[in-house]
Amino acid sequence: MGKVIVVTSGKGGVGKTTSTAALGAALAQRNEKVVVVDFDVGLRNLDLVMGAERRVVYDMINVIQGEAKLTQALIRDKRLETLFLLPASQTRDKDCLTAEGVERVVNELKTHFDWVICDSPAGIERGATLAMRHADIAVIVTNPEVSSVRDSDRIIGLLDAKTEKAERGERIEKHLLLTRYDVTRAERGDMLKVDDVLEILSIPLLGIIPESMDVLRASNLGAPVTLADQNSAPARAYFEAVRRLSGEVLPVTVPGEKRGLFGKIFGRRAA
Numbered sequence: 001m002g003k004v005i006v007v008t009s010g011k012g013g014v015g016k017t018t019s020t021a022a023l024g025a026a027l028a029q030r031n032e033k034v035v036v037v038d039f040d041v042g043l044r045n046l047d048l049v050m051g052a053e054r055r056v057v058y059d060m061i062n063v064i065q066g067e068a069k070l071t072q073a074l075i076r077d078k079r080l081e082t083l084f085l086l087p088a089s090q091t092r093d094k095d096c097l098t099a100e101g102v103e104r105v106v107n108e109l110k111t112h113f114d115w116v117i118c119d120s121p122a123g124i125e126r127g128a129t130l131a132m133r134h135a136d137i138a139v140i141v142t143n144p145e146v147s148s149v150r151d152s153d154r155i156i157g158l159l160d161a162k163t164e165k166a167e168r169g170e171r172i173e174k175h176l177l178l179t180r181y182d183v184t185r186a187e188r189g190d191m192l193k194v195d196d197v198l199e200i201l202s203i204p205l206l207g208i209i210p211e212s213m214d215v216l217r218a219s220n221l222g223a224p225v226t227l228a229d230q231n232s233a234p235a236r237a238y239f240e241a242v243r244r245l246s247g248e249v250l251p252v253t254v255p256g257e258k259r260g261l262f263g264k265i266f267g268r269r270a271a
């Protein structure tokens with residue numbers, strides 16, 4: 001059985017879709033069988049970031065409503081054999097995404113894939129709770145600013161209350177992915193520092209993704225950044241995050257900081 005990850009944040013525009021694509025591709029680059037699932041009904045853009053927008057025929061709601069089989073809706077990546085996308089519907093009513101339908105689709109995906117990565121919509125409403133419902137692991141995408149951290153804190157509360165795991169009395173595994181981090185601005189005090197964020201959220205750090213033009217370039221090319229430019233700083237940070245997801249213990253590097261000063265936080269855990 002595969003593992004289900006939800007990539008979530010509360011706040012919009014923090015890098016969930018970018019991170020879903022990059023983490024999914026990075027896992028597939030390690031030959032794991034991965035499906036990325038777009039839960040953002042109406043605003044879908046995971047297909048764009050994956051470069052698959054012209055290949056979308058059916059979507060998750062078609063599958064839920066019995067208009068297409070799961071295999072018809074899944075799109076195989078052109079570059080990576082083991083990477084697939086299940087697109088969201090662009091036009092349909094959000095209520096078509098039913099709790100029973102989502103459960104059926106996620107359970108079926110788990111039998112075919114090693115990793116099922118759910119790209120959550122922003123907010124704390126139904127779409128976000130449906131995306132997290134069946135997750136084993138949550139990746140909480142946060143930018144180093146107060147409003148993003150506050151929304152992440154609310155999402156952590158929901159993860160501990162509204163997921164299947166929480167209802168069974170189990171703890172959902174939670175990881176913090178700090179994205180769009182700019183060390184110069186953090187040092188100037190224009191942004192929160194890594195330690196400030198960790199102190200508030202108190203969950204283990206999966207990685208720090210730097211603010212980088214490479215992310216925009218990759219997105220314009222329709223390729224996850226780990227495929228578009230494997231040696232770029234954000235790609236390297238995503239590759240490291242994936243190694244941690246797979247259980248490796250690695251030092252977390254703060255991108256852009258001089259090593260040896262305070263650049264390395266070994267196995268950094270908050271609390």
Ligand SMILES: Nc1ncnc2c1ncn2[C@@H]1O[C@H](COP(=O)(O)OP(=O)(O)OP(=O)(O)O)[C@@H](O)[C@H]1O
Nearest residue numbers: 012013014015016017018122180210211212215216
């Ligand atoms: N590390 C980064 N450096 C620079 N730009 C980034 C980075 N990560 C994401 N972005 C940009 O930020 C914008 C929002 O990213 P993205 O769509 O992934 O966020 P999101 O959380 O999925 O948004 P939404 O809540 O609307 O679904 C995009 O233009 C993306 O290219």
Ligand SMILES: [Mg+2]
Nearest residue numbers: 016017040120
């Ligand atoms: Mg998104």
